Amino acid sequence: MRLLTFCAMVGAWAGPAVAGTLDVRVTDAAGRPVADAVVIVRAVGRATPLPRRTNALKVEQRDLQFHPFVTIVPVGSSVSFPNFDKTRHHVYSFSAPKKFELKLFASEQSRSVTFDKAGVVAIGCNIHDQMAAFLYVSDSAWTARSDARGVASIDGLPAGAVSVSLFHPYLRAPGSVVARSMTLSGGRQTAQFAVNLRAPPPTMRHGY
Amino acid sequence: MRLPAFRFRSLGTRMAVLQAGLFGLTMLAVSALIYAMVGQIGGRAVERQMAASSAVFDRLWQQRTAEMQGSAGLLARDFGFREAVATGDSATAGSALANLAGRRPADLAAILRVDGTVVGTLDGRSRADVARLYEALDAGRLSGVARLGGRPRQVAAAPIMAPVLTGWVVFATDIDAREMRSLETMSAIPIHAGVILAEPGEGGWQRAAGAFELTGKDSQAQVALSLKQQKAVVLGLSGEESIGFAKPLGTMVEGERAALLLHYPRAQAIAAYRPVQYAVALIGLLGVVLVMAMTWRSARRITEPLARLDRAAGRLAEGERIELVVSGDDELARLAHGFNRMATQIEEREKRITELAFNDVLTGLPNRAMFKRHLNHLLATRGGRDGAVAIHCLGLDQFKTVNDSLGHGAGDALLVEMGERLGAVAEGCFVARLGGDEFVIVQPLGGSRDGVERMAAGLIEAVRRPTVIDGHHIVSGASIGVAIAPDDGADVTTLLKNADLALNRAKADGRGGTSFFEHSLNERAQARRRIESDLALAIERGEFELYFQPLFDLEHQRVGSFEALIRWNHPTRGLVSPAEFIPVAEDNGMIIPIGGWALREACRHAVGWPDNLRVAVNVSSVQFRRPGLSEEILRALANSGLAPHRLEVEITESVFLEGGEATLRLLHSLRSLGIRIALDDFGTGYSSLSYLQSFPFDKLKIDRSFIQALITQPNASAVVRAITDLARALGMETTAEGVEETEQLEQLIAHGCSSVQGFLLSRPLRAADVAKLLEREAAIIRAA
Numbered sequence: 001m002r003l004l005t006f007c008a009m010v011g012a013w014a015g016p017a018v019a020g021t022l023d024v025r026v027t028d029a030a031g032r033p034v035a036d037a038v039v040i041v042r043a044v045g046r047a048t049p050l051p052r053r054t055n056a057l058k059v060e061q062r063d064l065q066f067h068p069f070v071t072i073v074p075v076g077s078s079v080s081f082p083n084f085d086k087t088r089h090h091v092y093s094f095s096a097p098k099k100f101e102l103k104l105f106a107s108e109q110s111r112s113v114t115f116d117k118a119g120v121v122a123i124g125c126n127i128h129d130q131m132a133a134f135l136y137v138s139d140s141a142w143t144a145r146s147d148a149r150g151v152a153s154i155d156g157l158p159a160g161a162v163s164v165s166l167f168h169p170y171l172r173a174p175g176s177v178v179a180r181s182m183t184l185s186g187g188r189q190t191a192q193f194a195v196n197l198r199a200p201p202p203t204m205r206h207g208y
Numbered sequence: 209m210r211l212p213a214f215r216f217r218s219l220g221t222r223m224a225v226l227q228a229g230l231f232g233l234t235m236l237a238v239s240a241l242i243y244a245m246v247g248q249i250g251g252r253a254v255e256r257q258m259a260a261s262s263a264v265f266d267r268l269w270q271q272r273t274a275e276m277q278g279s280a281g282l283l284a285r286d287f288g289f290r291e292a293v294a295t296g297d298s299a300t301a302g303s304a305l306a307n308l309a310g311r312r313p314a315d316l317a318a319i320l321r322v323d324g325t326v327v328g329t330l331d332g333r334s335r336a337d338v339a340r341l342y343e344a345l346d347a348g349r350l351s352g353v354a355r356l357g358g359r360p361r362q363v364a365a366a367p368i369m370a371p372v373l374t375g376w377v378v379f380a381t382d383i384d385a386r387e388m389r390s391l392e393t394m395s396a397i398p399i400h401a402g403v404i405l406a407e408p409g410e411g412g413w414q415r416a417a418g419a420f421e422l423t424g425k426d427s428q429a430q431v432a433l434s435l436k437q438q439k440a441v442v443l444g445l446s447g448e449e450s451i452g453f454a455k456p457l458g459t460m461v462e463g464e465r466a467a468l469l470l471h472y473p474r475a476q477a478i479a480a481y482r483p484v485q486y487a488v489a490l491i492g493l494l495g496v497v498l499v500m501a502m503t504w505r506s507a508r509r510i511t512e513p514l515a516r517l518d519r520a521a522g523r524l525a526e527g528e529r530i531e532l533v534v535s536g537d538d539e540l541a542r543l544a545h546g547f548n549r550m551a552t553q554i555e556e557r558e559k560r561i562t563e564l565a566f567n568d569v570l571t572g573l574p575n576r577a578m579f580k581r582h583l584n585h586l587l588a589t590r591g592g593r594d595g596a597v598a599i600h601c602l603g604l605d606q607f608k609t610v611n612d613s614l615g616h617g618a619g620d621a622l623l624v625e626m627g628e629r630l631g632a633v634a635e636g637c638f639v640a641r642l643g644g645d646e647f648v649i650v651q652p653l654g655g656s657r658d659g660v661e662r663m664a665a666g667l668i669e670a671v672r673r674p675t676v677i678d679g680h681h682i683v684s685g686a687s688i689g690v691a692i693a694p695d696d697g698a699d700v701t702t703l704l705k706n707a708d709l710a711l712n713r714a715k716a717d718g719r720g721g722t723s724f725f726e727h728s729l730n731e732r733a734q735a736r737r738r739i740e741s742d743l744a745l746a747i748e749r750g751e752f753e754l755y756f757q758p759l760f761d762l763e764h765q766r767v768g769s770f771e772a773l774i775r776w777n778h779p780t781r782g783l784v785s786p787a788e789f790i791p792v793a794e795d796n797g798m799i800i801p802i803g804g805w806a807l808r809e810a811c812r813h814a815v816g817w818p819d820n821l822r823v824a825v826n827v828s829s830v831q832f833r834r835p836g837l838s839e840e841i842l843r844a845l846a847n848s849g850l851a852p853h854r855l856e857v858e859i860t861e862s863v864f865l866e867g868g869e870a871t872l873r874l875l876h877s878l879r880s881l882g883i884r885i886a887l888d889d890f891g892t893g894y895s896s897l898s899y900l901q902s903f904p905f906d907k908l909k910i911d912r913s914f915i916q917a918l919i920t921q922p923n924a925s926a927v928v929r930a931i932t933d934l935a936r937a938l939g940m941e942t943t944a945e946g947v948e949e950t951e952q953l954e955q956l957i958a959h960g961c962s963s964v965q966g967f968l969l970s971r972p973l974r975a976a977d978v979a980k981l982l983e984r985e986a987a988i989i990r991a992a
Contacts, residue, residue, distance in 0.1 A: 092287070094294030094370050124371025126287045132371035169372065199348065 019156040020186040022142075026150045026166065026193045033150025034195060036070040037168040041142035041154055044161040044181065049141040053077050055112070059123065059133055061089045061104065066123060066133030070169065075118045075139045082110035090126035097121050097137050120167060120176065134169045159186035170198040219514065220507035228500040235492035242488045246481040251451055254397065254477040255440035258453035258470045261395040265468055266455060268391070269362070272381065273351045276314060276364030280377035283308050284366040293319060293327075294370040302327050305377070314379040316361065319368070320345060321375035344460040345376045352458035353405070353416075353466035356380055360403055360416040363460050383417045397480075399472050404431065404454070408463030420445045420471060435467060442474065449474045513540045517547055524551055568641040570620055571627035579640035579648055583700045586638075586650065587693060597693040598660045600649040601707035602630070602667055603715060605685035607645035614680055621677045622684065629670040634663065648707070653692070664688045664722040672720075687714040691725040709733055739789050742778065743798045747805055751777050754809045755972035758981060759824070759943055759965045762956070767985055768963055769822035769856060772810035773972045774802070794830045803831045804840050811848035811855065813975050818982065824856040824886060829863040832871050838878060852882035858909065860888045864899050875903055886943070891931065900938060907962070908935045912946025915966070918955050925955055932959045 022041060026034040042048045051074030060067045062084040073079055081091050083104040091102040097119030102111045115121065118139040125131035136143070144152040165179040173196075182191060283289055283304060292300035305317050305328045318328035320342060337356050341363075344354070351364045361380040368375045381387075388401040402418020412428050415421065422428070424444020434441045434454040443452045450471045457466040520530045530551050532544045566578035574582065586597055604626060611619035623645065630647055631639045638650040651663050671686040689711025697703040706725040709732075714723035746752055753775045761768030776784040793799040807825050814823035831837050845852055857878065863871055879885055886907035887899070891914050900908075910931055917924030928944070935942045944956045947966030956964055973981060 090287075092291075094291050094374075099295070122370065122372040124369070129285060129369060129371070132369075 020159060020184050021188040022154045022157055022164070022182075022184065023188065023190045024144075024146070024152045024154070024164065024166070024193060025190060026146045026152065026168075026195060028195060028197050031194070033146075033148070034168065034197065035146050035148050035150060036068075037146040037150070037152065037166055037171075037193070037195070038070060038072055038136040038138075039144050039146065039152040039154065039193075040136075040138055040140050040165040040167070041157060042140050042163050042165070043158065044163055046158075046160065048139070050075065051138055051141040051143065055080075058082060058110075059135070061085055061091070061125070061131070064125075064128050064131060066125075066131055068133070070134045070136065070145055072143050072145055073115050073121075073135045073137045074141075074143075075137050076114070076116050078112045078114040079135065080110045080112040083107060088127060089131070091123060092126055093121050093123050095119065095121040098135075101126075122169070132169075136167055157184050157186075159184050164191055166193050166195065168195060168197065170200055172196040172198050218511065220504055220511045223507040224500050224503040227503040228496050231499045232492070232496045235495055239485075239488050239492050243485055246484050247478045250478040250481045251440075251474065253480075254399075254451045254472045255453070257395055257397050258399060258440055258451070258472065261391070261399050261401075261470055262453055262455040262468065264394055265391055265401070265470075268394075269457065269468075272362060273364045276362075276379040276381070277351060277366055279308060279314075280364060280366035280379050282366075284368040284377045290368055290370040290374070293321065293368050294374045298325075298327050315382045316356065316378070316380035318378045319375050320365075320378055322373055340461050341378070344462065345378070347462065349458075349460050349462070350376075352460040353383065353403070353464075354380070354460035355405070355416075355464075359384065360405060360466065385417060385419065388418045397472065399470050402469045402471070403457070404467050404469050406465040408461070413465075413467070416466070418469065420450075420469075421447075423447050424449075431467070431469065443471075445471050451477055510540070513544070517543065520547065520551075524554065529555065568627075571624050571641050573627050573631065573647075574638070574640040576640065576642045579638070579642065579650070580700045580704075582638050582640075583650055583703070586652065587698065587700070596653045596695070598651040598653055598663070599691045599693070599703050599707045600634075600651060600660075600664055600667060601642075601689040601691070601704070601711040602647040602649065602671075603687050603689075603711050604645035604647075604671065605687060605715075605720065606682075607684070610677075610682060610684070614678060614682075618677045618680070618682075622675070622682065625675050625677070626671055626684070629673070630667060633666045633670045637663075646711075648704075660690060660692065661722070664690060668720065668722065685720045687711055687720065688722040689714050689725065690722065696725045735788075736792050739784070739792045740796055740798075743789060743793055743796070743802075746776060746778075747801055749779075751779065752802065752805060753777055753974070754806060754813065755974060756813070756823070756978050757965060757972040758970050758978075759963045760969050761963045762961060763963075766989065767821065767982065769824055770814070770817075770978065771824040771858070771965065771972075772806060772813075772826070774806050775972075790828070794828055797830070799828045799830045800834055803828055804844075807841060807844040808847065811844045811850045813978070814854060815848045815850045817978065819851075819854070821982075822854045822856050822884065823850075824858050826858045826888065827863075829860065829866050832859070832863050832874065833866060838874060841878065841883065842881075853884065856884040856886050856907070858886045858888040861890075861892075861899065872903060879904070879906075889945075891927070897934075900934070900940075904938070905940050907941040907943055909943045909945055909965075910961070912966075915944050915946045915952055915956075916948075918952050919949060925959070928956070928961075929959045932961050935962075936960065 024039040026037040026039075028034050053074055053076045055078045057071060057073055057077055057079040058081075059071055059079055060082050064085060064087070071079065081102055081104065083089050084107065086107055088106075089102075089104045091104060093100055097117040098113065098115050098121050100113050102113065104111065115135065115137040118137045121135040121137060123133045123135065142154045142157055144154045146152040161181065161183050163179050163181050165177055167177045169176060171178065178193070178195065180191075182189075286304065289301060289304045291297070292304065301319055305319060308317065316329055318326055320326055320338070324338070324342060326338060341354060341356070344352075345365055345367075350366065352362075353360055354363045355361070356363070360383045362383055363378060363380045365376040365378045367373050368377060383403050388403070391401045392399055400418065400420065402420050403416045404413040404422070405416040406413050413422060413431050422431070422443075423446060424430070427443045427445070430441040430443035430452065431454045434452060435456055438455075440451050440453045442449060444450070445452065450473050452469060452471040455468040455470070457468055459466045516532065520532055524530050532548055534541050534544045534548070566574055566581065568575040583597070583599070604622070607619065607622065610622055623641070627639070627641060627647065630649060634649045634651065637652070640648050640650075642648050649663070649667065651659065653659055667688060668686050671684050674681055674683045676682070689707045689709065691697060691703045691707035691710060693703055696706045710723045710725040714721050717723060755773045755775050756770035757773055758767040759769045759771060760766070774786055774790075776786070776789055778784045790799070793802050807827075810823045810825045814821065817823075827837070841855070841857070844850075845855060859875075875885055884906040885903070886909055887905045888909045889911045890908045891911045908931065910928060914924055914928050914931070918928060932942050941962035943963045943965055944952070944961050945965050947953055947956065947964045947968045949968060952966075953964060953968060970981060
């Protein structure tokens with residue numbers, strides 16, 4: 001992990017000056033746009049710049065749901081979990097990158113958790129099974145989330161070979177991730193991802 | 209083909225059998241219906257029970273699924289458990305699982321993680337089982353039947369969300385024989401349960417649990433039908449017909465099918481209702497017996513009067529007088545009334561028929577049948593005592609003459625008159641008319657026989673009294689034959705026959721007399737019968753022979769002619785007298801061939817004699833009555849070549865008595881041919897001189913009785929003289945018959961008789977002796 005960070009730092013410095021943009025369009029098998037998909041681009045054969053650490057990320061608990069459903073967390077950042085509900089929440093994660101438990105008893109109570117390992121962290125509430133949220137702890141500065149149109153745009157990409165990964169909580173794939181190699185030309189480019197999604201668990205109220 | 213009809217001897221039996229048969233048939237139909245219904249009801253009851261059982265099973269199934277899923281879900285939501293599973297703490301997760309499984313026994317409990325690893329006991333030694341289960345769970349199928357370790361199991365699973373799906377808690381329960389038995393115990397009737405499975409695709413149903421085999425050839429189709437329509441079907445299970453009900457069960461693996469199969473042997477379903485069927489059969493049987501008994505009873509009410517009628521009719525048929533006692537006014541009573549009326553009428557009619565049967569319609573006297581009854585009765589009642597009975601058989605003389613000359617009306621009137629007279633004379637005696645002109649008088653004679661002759665004389669006297677019929681004075685006469693019981697016979701037939709013989713004798717002896725039966729009469733009758741039978745063969749056998757007796761012509765003093773006389777040389781009795789067989793032959797008609805033969809034979813012989821000799825042949829009145837006599841005579845002449853004037857036909861007065869105009873014509877035609885006609889036996893009988901006037905006979909033959917009288921009676925000579933004078937006056941010759949004495953011959957010569965015949969001159973001669981006689985005569989003439 002330390003090596004990875006190091007490499008990323010080196011890459012950021014040594015990165016080529018010419019920057020490009022990649023628009024990734026995500027659809028499901030029926031061709032409908034898929035939101036909340038995380039697209040990660042990594043340079044191949046070169047260092048990928050690390051994202052800038054931040055402490056401003058929030059995953060709110062409101063109306064017995066986590067908001068937002070998917071959050072991209074630059075590795076090393078802290079995320080606060082404010083509770084806006086009248087009920088208590090017992091936020092937890094058994095995910096390998098970060099295991100934690102936050103017993104949020106009072107309204108407006110907020111606790112922060114720092115995520116210093118890249119990976120997917122699934123967050124649930126032990127009290128309310130229907131509540132679920134995902135943090136994508138990313139070690140790449142080139143990470144974006146698809147919007148309601150199913151489009152994720154990433155700027156400042158250098159030309160050259162890259163791997164483009166796509167994560168979605170319900171993606172029917174090992175680790176819920178699919179990846180592909182691309183060669184970027186430096187201009188604005190578009191990639192199409194048609195993905196196969198699982199049905200959300202019955203307790204889930206979120207659409208996608 | 210007609211079936212032989214079965215007949216009942218008794219109306220009651222027939223009615224009973226018919227009604228009971230009808231009732232039995234109806235009962236049979238009802239029983240069959242009930243039997244079928246019971247079978248159906250039995251089937252339905254089982255079907256209903258099956259539907260209920262399947263519903264119960266369904267609930268139980270759901271309940272168990274819910275229970276297992278609940279337990280699994282509970283575990284799956286446990287924070288610590290989730291943590292253990294999510295972090296790969298298999299030991300903690302396994303212990304939690306075991307803990308729960310220990311509390312709520314499930315046969316199998318396991319955790320199947322999304323990465324494919326298994327914690328706990330899934331009995332999934334086969335990786336294929338696990339893979340299939342994983343696939344099903346991954347597809348969101350959380351409960352149903354699945355084959356694990358080769359056995360069907362009820363599986364329920366709950367996902368472990370942490371909060372992403374990290375695995376499933378899986379519980380499974382065996383669906384085995386024990387399970388099925390526990391299900392069977394929940395049903396009111398011992399329904400058998402089983403589970404059948406079908407592999408994905410076109411695979412057929414196969415038994416997965418339960419004790420049965422799908423054996424029927426349409427079982428698969430029936431199961432499919434039951435599943436589709438959710439109703440009971442009949443199918444072959446383990447080789448017997450069963451009622452089955454299949455209920456679909458959810459499966460874990462997509463495409464795999466599972467079903468609960470409830471089944472019950474059909475025979476057993478119906479067996480529950482067997483007592484009902486027996487009861488129906490018993491009731492039917494009792495009903496038949498009851499109906500039979502009741503019908504028999506009511507039939508007897510009808511048949512008993514009928515049987516009485518039957519018996520009465522039988523007695524009526526035997527001539528008994530019958531009157532039925534009638535009660536009520538129903539059909540049977542009317543029938544009995546009718547029967548009584550009929551019996552009375554039959555009696556009256558019988559009386560009338562008896563009258564007709566036993567009385568002579570004309571005279572009103574009893575008839576022959578009545579006479580026989582009466583005499584039978586008399587003989588029977590007098591048999592033991594000394595009382596004799598005289599039977600007078602009375603025949604009217606001259607009746608035929610009256611009938612012929614004055615008509616049948618006069619004849620009948622005569623019979624009525626005579627009947628009345630006889631009845632008056634024979635007062636106290638039984639008088640009957642036997643038929644024709646014959647009457648019979650039955651005279652009971654106490655001890656003496658004196659009254660018999662008096663009675664006979666009285667009867668003849670009564671008949672002889674002149675009577676006037678249609679203005680004609682008629683003097684009748686009667687002959688009587690008497691037979692006396694018991695001397696002359698013990699029974700009616702014999703007595704009547706003997707009296708008849710006596711009557712015949714009386715008639716033969718001369719009319720107007722009485723003759724008593726003698727046994728010789730009977731013998732004569734028998735001899736007559738013998739003659740009759742022998743006569744038939746006599747001609748064929750050549751037993752007849754013609755004799756010729758010469759008639760001596762007194763005028764020319766030589767033989768003028770021969771009378772042909774027939775003789776019968778009987779093979780055993782020797783010579784039979786013509787007086788014996790001619791009357792018999794006349795009676796039975798044999799005289800026709802015999803007479804014909806005599807004619808031919810006489811002509812044949814005569815043709816050989818000298819031309820001056822004639823031959824005389826007797827022709828019976830019977831021959832005259834038959835047609836063809838003249839042809840017969842002409843043929844005899846033609847065949848022999850005899851000149852007609854050499855043939856002389858001798859007839860008796862009876863020819864005229866019976867013949868009439870036709871006879872006269874015949875005689876005239878014969879005479880015109882030159883044949884001579886002689887009247888034989890002149891002077892006897894009732895012949896009148898009118899014959900002589902009506903026909904010009906060539907010759908009169910004076911009866912031998914007058915010739916014999918010439919010697920004994922002084923006035924006979926005058927009679928003979930009168931006859932010869934009469935004949936001479938009429939231009940007829942005369943021949944005296946039976947001349948035996950010289951004295952007679954002398955008188956006859958004196959009276960001027962033309963010729964004589966008799967033993968004094970010559971007996972009848974055989975044909976061969978005629979020539980000798982003629983030779984001798986010629987010698988005498990020459991000598992003279």
